[in-house]
Amino acid sequence: NAGVMQNPRHLVRRRGQEARLRCSPMKGHSHVYWYRQLPEEGLKFMVYLQKENIIDESGMPKERFSAEFPKEGPSILRIQQVVRGDSAAYFCASSPEQSNTEAFFGQGTRLTVV
C-alpha cells in the first residue's frame, strides 16, 4: 500500500527557471493539499485540489505559482521564474473524501534555487 509519492525528492533550479513538483496521492484518495515549509518555519497551506478542480488556493502566491490535479496522473505544483526565496520543502498531502483531518503527507520535494 504505497503512501503519498512525491518526486523529485530534491530539485535544484537556477533563478528564472521553472520548477515542476509532482504528487501522486494514496490509492483511493481524491483530495490533495500542497504545503510549503520554509527554514525555521511551520508548514503553510498553499492550495487544496480535487480531481480537475481547485477548491481553495488562498495560500498560493498571486504570481508565478499554479497547481493542477488532472483527471489522470499526478497533481502538479508549478513555479515559474523561480527566485531564491522559493527555496523550501514542498509537501503534498492527500486525504479520503470528506476527511481532510486525516491527511497523509508525502516525503516532500526540497527545492533549492541557486
Next chain:
Amino acid sequence: QKEVEQDPGPLSVPEGAIVSLNCTYSNSAFQYFMWYRQYSRKGPELLMYTYSSGNKEDGRFTAQVDKSSKYISLFIRDSQPSDSATYLCAMSARGGGADGLTFGKGTHLIIQP
C-alpha cells in the same frame, strides 16, 4: 499574533520521562486538532486527531483540547529515544475535506538515552 503558537524548543528530557507538548491558538473557529510527528528530512506523520474539547488516548500518547482556553496538549508517556523528532500541532475549522490545516512551527523534542 500568530494564529497558532508553539514553542520551538528544543525540549530535552531523559528517557522514560513524561513529555508535555503544547499549542495555543487564537481562532475560535478551530474545531479539529491534530498532532503530527516529523523526523528530520521526512514528511509529517499523523499521530492523533481530536474533534472539539476533550481527551483522546492512543497507546503512550494522550491528546487534550481545551477550547475555552484555546489550548491543546500532547502527552507522551514512557518516552523513548525513537520519540526524538519535531512535533507539529495543526488545526482546522471545517472537516470534511473543506480546507487546509493551520500548523504551529513545531517543537523539537530530544529524548536522552
